[in-house]
Amino acid sequence: MAASKLVRPTNTFKDSFMEALIEYQSEGSYGHVSIAELNxxxxxFIDKLRDERQYPQHDFQDWVDPVPETVLWMVKDGTYYGSVYIRHRLNWHLEKWGGHASFSIRPSLRGKGFGKKILxxxxxYINYLGIDRALLTVDPENIAAIRIIEFCxxxxxxxxPETDEFPARKRYWLNCE
Ligand SMILES: CC(C)(COP(=O)(O)OP(=O)(O)OC[C@H]1O[C@@H](n2cnc3c(N)ncnc32)[C@H](O)[C@@H]1OP(=O)(O)O)[C@@H](O)C(=O)NCCC(=O)NCCS
Incomplete structure (x- = not known):
């Protein structure tokens, strides 16, 4: 068994990414990605991801200052395990909701320690992009993500607190130097 690693998105992992996308969508995430279009x-899709296309991808586009974003996939044994999104700087929106980085593990592979590994x-990589201290924001109810951030x-x-525009968020600073 090979160790997990982070790679730039590539079509090598298409099959397992598509399986993961179905899992993500059944839990209500990745709604902006069309399975039909990807098929x-x-x-x-890969070209857009590798182009470091701007955050936000869809939501808030009309009023949020776009920020370059690097997307990396965690892969292991030829299979997609999860994603990490690294924003190269903060904007007004990311300071409150989003932060420099977010991460996800495909639902069927959760609870096995890969969340800790991906962060x-x-x-x-975050440091390589010039960020010494990364802001991470998290839903106060997201115990798994909080444990991962604190572990790191x-x-x-x-x-x-929750506002009309934003849900509540705990904010953490992560030293990546
Ligand atoms: C958050 C997320 C990445 C966790 O991934 P994971 O692979 O399950 O995480 P791990 O297996 O490394 O577990 C990390 C810790 O959380 C705990 N944990 C895992 N799932 C849990 C759950 N549902 N409830 C409470 N604790 C949980 C684990 O026991 C572990 O704790 P430990 O310190 O005692 O070992 C995953 O749930 C996910 O992708 N969620 C959707 C996206 C998201 O919320 N991203 C984070 C926002 S930045």
Whole structure:
């Protein structure tokens, strides 16, 4: 068994990514990605991801300052396990909701320690992009993500209450130097 690693998205992992996408969509995430479109032209999707296309991808586009975003996939034994999204800087929106980085593990592979691994492995990449201290924001109810951030050394900053525009978020600073 090979160790897990982070790679730039590539069509090598198309089959397992498509399986994971169905899992993500059944839990209500990745709604902006069309399975039909990806089945037709997966390479175009990969090109967009590798182009460090801007955050946000869809939501809030009309009023949020776009920010370059690097997407990495965690893979192991030729299979897609999860994604990490690294924003190269903060904007007004990301300071409150989103932060420098977010991560996900495909639902069928959760609870096996890969969430801890993906953030640990992302830290040198975050630093490589010029970010010494990364802001991570998390739903206060998301116990698994909070454990991962704290395991990686994240220092609690504050908790922002829910507003009309944003859900509540705990904010942490992660030293990636
Ligand atoms: C958050 C997420 C990445 C966790 O992935 P994972 O692979 O299950 O995480 P791990 O197996 O490494 O578990 C990390 C810790 O959380 C705990 N945990 C896992 N699932 C849990 C759950 N449902 N409830 C409570 N704790 C949980 C684990 O026991 C572990 O704790 P430990 O410190 O005692 O070992 C995954 O649930 C996910 O992709 N969620 C959707 C996206 C998301 O919320 N991203 C984070 C926002 S930045």
């Amino acid at each position: 037709t032209d997966f390479d175009a 640990q492995k992302a830290m040198p 050394g994240g220092k609690f900053e504050d908790e922002l």
